Amino acid sequence: MSLTPNPTIIFVSATQGIPVPGQNLVYRQDITIDVDNEPLNGGILTKSVALGIDPWLRSRMVYEYKPNTPVLGYGIGVVLRSENPKFQVGDYVQARSHPFAHYAVLSEEAGTIRALKNDAGLPWTAYLGVLGLAGETAWVGYKAYAEATKGETIYISTGAGAVGSAVCQVAKAEGLRVIASAGSDTKVEFLKEIGVDVAFNYKKQDVGTVLKESGGIDIYWDNVGGKTLETVMGCMNRYGRIVVCGFASEYNLPPAEWHGNKSFFFALVKNLTINGFIIPDTIAKFGDFDFEAEVTKMVKEGRMKAREEPSDKLEDAMKMLGDCLIGANEGKGTNAKELDGQGITVLLNDAILADV
């Protein structure tokens, strides 16, 4: 029996605001694991390859994590040992509740696990972004709720985020005119790179003014809610559709401080359709519209790009989670390199509050 270090990010306590490294989250280097003998109880043991950081970890932190247990998120690992006949040693798997640690014992009871074939030979990190939850959210939400017709105009707030940028590219591929905003000029450059027709920095230009000058909006993909949603409702064309995918402006606020939206009357007079959605519910209802096959094709053909911000230090995950929530991350436009077991790629996928 030999013990291997298994550095882990431990969740200590939730916070109303941004989680503080060393306080709400702690990086523990003293944790070890007996890789050869750790009991699996019908599960699998993996060595982590890549872990994804998305703003939705915020709500898991509030509603799901237990104090003094590892942070859980979407992650990819390679199987070292298996007691589950579905997974073989050497398989790469994606898990919904992957501990933020170098090694993990995973069971299907604790959250979906699926083996990744990756016949297309994409970087594994793609399965935490455009082929992971973010891409799936964009693809399925768009197919289920946008009811888009070629030539219509869509506006996407947080257009440079993992979900938003995927929506931009799906909409472009379907022949829509795409307007998108982001919270920094670097992100606006990225929006232009992926073909957005009207890209703007909402910190420098007023959303309502840009949308009105652009002739109104048929579809609004909302990632932020709050005041922005209220403004955009006033800019919708008749029969417009609003897809409420995120409400970043209020994730860190108590209900009493939620924004009072005065534009609801427009839902009536403009014959609007508004759909809020949570992705597992939506897949349960509509299916996934061939997500993996279709988006894999788009990635291979260069029609679906992602803005990723990688690190190979697990410790960085604590700060990156906070950065992601306040939007301090600045995408480098690089693809994360996969580290083949030399370390873990912690992948920052989104920048949500940046675009509120």
Place this chain on the structure above:
Amino acid sequence: MSLTPNPTIIFVSATQGIPVPGQNLVYRQDITIDVDNEPLNGGILTKSVALGIDPWLRSRMVYEYKPNTPVLGYGIGVVLRSENPKFQVGDYVQARSHPFAHYAVLSEEAGTIRALKNDAGLPWTAYLGVLGLAGETAWVGYKAYAEATKGETIYISTGAGAVGSAVCQVAKAEGLRVIASAGSDTKVEFLKEIGVDVAFNYKKQDVGTVLKESGGIDIYWDNVGGKTLETVMGCMNRYGRIVVCGFASEYNLPPAEWHGNKSFFFALVKNLTINGFIIPDTIAKFGDFDFEAEVTKMVKEGRMKAREEPSDKLEDAMKMLGDCLIGANEGKGTNAKELDGQGITVLLNDAILADV
């Protein structure tokens, strides 16, 4: 050439508040018409049989009526002369823009006119209520947007109004559990008469409390918007649907005073679908779901009743329009009698602000 008196309600000016008889609206007895020689210009001359008062006249007053012209609304008349081959002398017609006057020259350019066959022998006033705009709004809106499944629970605000009571009865006929509110005990009695499962007076019982005690809501038929909508959004079940048919709480308010709805976040986390609709737009998109045939059958079989408040004095229309907007009308549960050319039945169809 002989002149016949043609008493008329004249629209003088719009008002932010409730229109004041003698000020915003004037009853003019001095107007005359030459019934035999009045030029028709390809239209028809009718003697009015019944005129309908609905809260939506409020918005026509603001956006459509020209100062010092007759009030226009849905009305029924019998054809005295015709230059339009579609309509014969003696036909009963329903017109969307019927002047509030004893006699009217109607042209199809000024608004839809249709001949009423009324093979079922229903009172003509039915064609201003359950078989008129109100019934059509209820039927088409429900079919297009409620996505109801037998056994689900629906809540209808202004349940005793013309639209609301039709929705209650359509929902009952489709096997739903129906909760409805109204603003007086008399109206609550009417709700019970038409089979509503949980009927309550919102002035005496808190909407949120009743809905929570009733186990949550799958569908909300909203006629009022504002604070009530905000409250109900907090009581929706997952996958709930909200049909925004009216926004009575804000018709008389400037935009700055519109209620700030703090419940929009629930649209996301509860996977809600919200549809605002204006009936002509919705019919253009979905068709009318065999409205007339289906609802005629319901009326004949006693499964669709209406609460009407008739008068045979045209002058009363001014006050009734105001009453309808503030909800002062108390339904008598009687059917309006049709007056066969002895006078005009002015029919008060709805009570909207009563239920805000």
